[in-house]
Amino acid sequence: MELALSLGDTPKTISFADQSRSQQPKMKELGFCMNVGSSSKIQDHQHKNFSDKKDDDKTNCSSSSSDQPPLQLDLLPFSPALNQAPPPPPSDRPFPWLSQIVIADPGSQTKLGKGLDVKPLTAVYDPNNGEEPATLQSSPTDSNSDTSSFQMDFSSIFRSSTGSSRLPLRNRDMELVTGNMDYLAGLSEREQRVSSRRGGYVGTSDEDENGLGRKKLRLTKEQSAFLEESFKEHNTLNPKQKLVLANQLNLRPRQVEVWFQNRRARTKLKQTEVDCEYLKTCCETLTEENRRLQKELQELRALKTSQPFYMQLPATTLTMCPSCERVVTTTSTTTPASTTTTTSVPQQPTNGCPSH
DNA sequence: ACACGATCACACATTACTTCA
DNA sequence: TTTGAAGTAATGTGTGATCGT
Known part of the structure; x- marks a missing residue:
C-alpha cells in the first residue's frame, strides 16, 4: 500500500472513481487529488498523464465515491458544479x-x-x-x-x-x-x-x-x-x-x-499554491499520524514482552478492501484450536468500509 | 497509406514594463 | 524622490495536433 499524492496534473484512472467520472462533465480546470491506492495503479496514473498531456488539465480527479472530495480551488467561475449537466459545446453556447x-x-x-x-x-x-x-x-x-x-x-x-x-x-x-x-x-x-x-x-x-x-x-x-x-x-x-x-x-x-x-x-499558479498548502497540511497530518502509530507500536511491543498471554487478546489489523481500496478494521480471535476471522463493522467511518 | 513540411494553439519560462507602498 | 516588490503584458521556445502535398 502506498500513498500517492498527485499535484497539478490530476490522475485519471482511479479505479474507484471511474464510475462516477463518466457522469461528470469534463471540466477544463485543474484539480488536485490525493489518493491511497496500489502502486501499480499509481504508475498507471503517471503513465497516463505523461502520455495524454493534452487532457491532463481538462480532467478532474473524481472522488465522488470518497468521503472527502479532493481539495479543489474553484478559481474558474465557469466551473460547473459536479452535479450539473455538462455545458453545451462552444458552438451551442456562445459568449x-x-x-x-x-x-x-x-x-x-x-x-x-x-x-x-x-x-x-x-x-x-x-x-x-x-x-x-x-x-x-x-x-x-x-x-x-x-x-x-x-x-x-x-x-x-x-x-x-x-x-x-x-x-x-x-x-x-x-x-x-x-x-x-x-x-x-x-x-x-x-x-x-x-x-x-x-x-x-x-x-x-x-x-x-x-x-x-x-x-x-x-x-x-x-x-x-x-x-x-x-x-x-x-x-x-x-x-x-x-x-x-x-x-x-x-x-x-x-x-x-x-x-x-x-x-x-495565473489560474494554474494559484491552484498550485492551494495544492501546495493542502499537501503541506496533509504531510503534517500524516507525520503526526505516523508518529502516533509508531508510539502505539512501541507500546504494544512493550506490552508483548510484559504480557506473554497477549495472543489471547483479539488482534486488530488493518486491511485494504479490494473493491473500494479503503482501510478496513479486521479483528482476529486466535484460539489454540482454531482461528476465526471476522471483519467488524467499522466503528469509525474513517477506517471502515461502509459499502462493503 | 505514409512521410513530410507548414501552420497553429498551447504551456511554460522568462523578460520588460508599470504601479505602488 | 528613490527603490524594491508585485503584477502583468509581451516574448521566446518547445511540443503536439492538424492539414495539404
Missing part, C-alpha cells in the same frame, strides 16, 4: 458578448454591452501640414482618463521609415484597428495567425528595425473586466471568438490571445 458584436464605426462612439464603452480608433492625419499620423486615438471627446490606454499610440509602429507623408499604415493593420469584421472574416485562420504574430503591436520586426524597445500596454479596467467575463465563460478562445473579442476591445487578436494565455497561467 454573452457574441450577441453584442459591434462593428466599430469610425467616427461614432460605439457602446458595447455590459456598460463598456469602446471608442473606435481613428487615424489622426492632418493633410494640411503633411505630418504623418501621430496617433491612432479614440474620439477627441474622450475625457475619461481610465480609457487612456485605449488611445494606443501606433505612431511608433506604423511610422514610415521613409518619412513619407502618406498614411503609412499597412492596409491590414488599418483594417484591424478600425474593426473591419468583413475583412477579418475573409481572412483565413492561418492568415490571421500569421498576421497577428507578425504584427504584434509591440516587439514587431518593424520596431526592431527601428531600434524601438517593447512598449507595454496597460489594459483598462473595462478591458480587463470584459476579458475576465469572457474567461469565465471559456478559458480558451477559438480564432473567431478571439477576433470578435479583439474587435470589441480594440485590441489585437494577439493581445487577446496573450491575455488568455497569461490568465490561464
Whole structure:
C-alpha cells in the first residue's frame, strides 16, 4: 500500500472513481487529488498523464465515491458544479458578448454591452501640414482618463521609415484597428495567425528595425473586466471568438490571445499554491499520524514482552478492501484450536468500509 | 497509406514594463 | 524622490495536433 499524492496534473484512472467520472462533465480546470491506492495503479496514473498531456488539465480527479472530495480551488467561475449537466459545446453556447458584436464605426462612439464603452480608433492625419499620423486615438471627446490606454499610440509602429507623408499604415493593420469584421472574416485562420504574430503591436520586426524597445500596454479596467467575463465563460478562445473579442476591445487578436494565455497561467499558479498548502497540511497530518502509530507500536511491543498471554487478546489489523481500496478494521480471535476471522463493522467511518 | 513540411494553439519560462507602498 | 516588490503584458521556445502535398 502506498500513498500517492498527485499535484497539478490530476490522475485519471482511479479505479474507484471511474464510475462516477463518466457522469461528470469534463471540466477544463485543474484539480488536485490525493489518493491511497496500489502502486501499480499509481504508475498507471503517471503513465497516463505523461502520455495524454493534452487532457491532463481538462480532467478532474473524481472522488465522488470518497468521503472527502479532493481539495479543489474553484478559481474558474465557469466551473460547473459536479452535479450539473455538462455545458453545451462552444458552438451551442456562445459568449454573452457574441450577441453584442459591434462593428466599430469610425467616427461614432460605439457602446458595447455590459456598460463598456469602446471608442473606435481613428487615424489622426492632418493633410494640411503633411505630418504623418501621430496617433491612432479614440474620439477627441474622450475625457475619461481610465480609457487612456485605449488611445494606443501606433505612431511608433506604423511610422514610415521613409518619412513619407502618406498614411503609412499597412492596409491590414488599418483594417484591424478600425474593426473591419468583413475583412477579418475573409481572412483565413492561418492568415490571421500569421498576421497577428507578425504584427504584434509591440516587439514587431518593424520596431526592431527601428531600434524601438517593447512598449507595454496597460489594459483598462473595462478591458480587463470584459476579458475576465469572457474567461469565465471559456478559458480558451477559438480564432473567431478571439477576433470578435479583439474587435470589441480594440485590441489585437494577439493581445487577446496573450491575455488568455497569461490568465490561464495565473489560474494554474494559484491552484498550485492551494495544492501546495493542502499537501503541506496533509504531510503534517500524516507525520503526526505516523508518529502516533509508531508510539502505539512501541507500546504494544512493550506490552508483548510484559504480557506473554497477549495472543489471547483479539488482534486488530488493518486491511485494504479490494473493491473500494479503503482501510478496513479486521479483528482476529486466535484460539489454540482454531482461528476465526471476522471483519467488524467499522466503528469509525474513517477506517471502515461502509459499502462493503 | 505514409512521410513530410507548414501552420497553429498551447504551456511554460522568462523578460520588460508599470504601479505602488 | 528613490527603490524594491508585485503584477502583468509581451516574448521566446518547445511540443503536439492538424492539414495539404
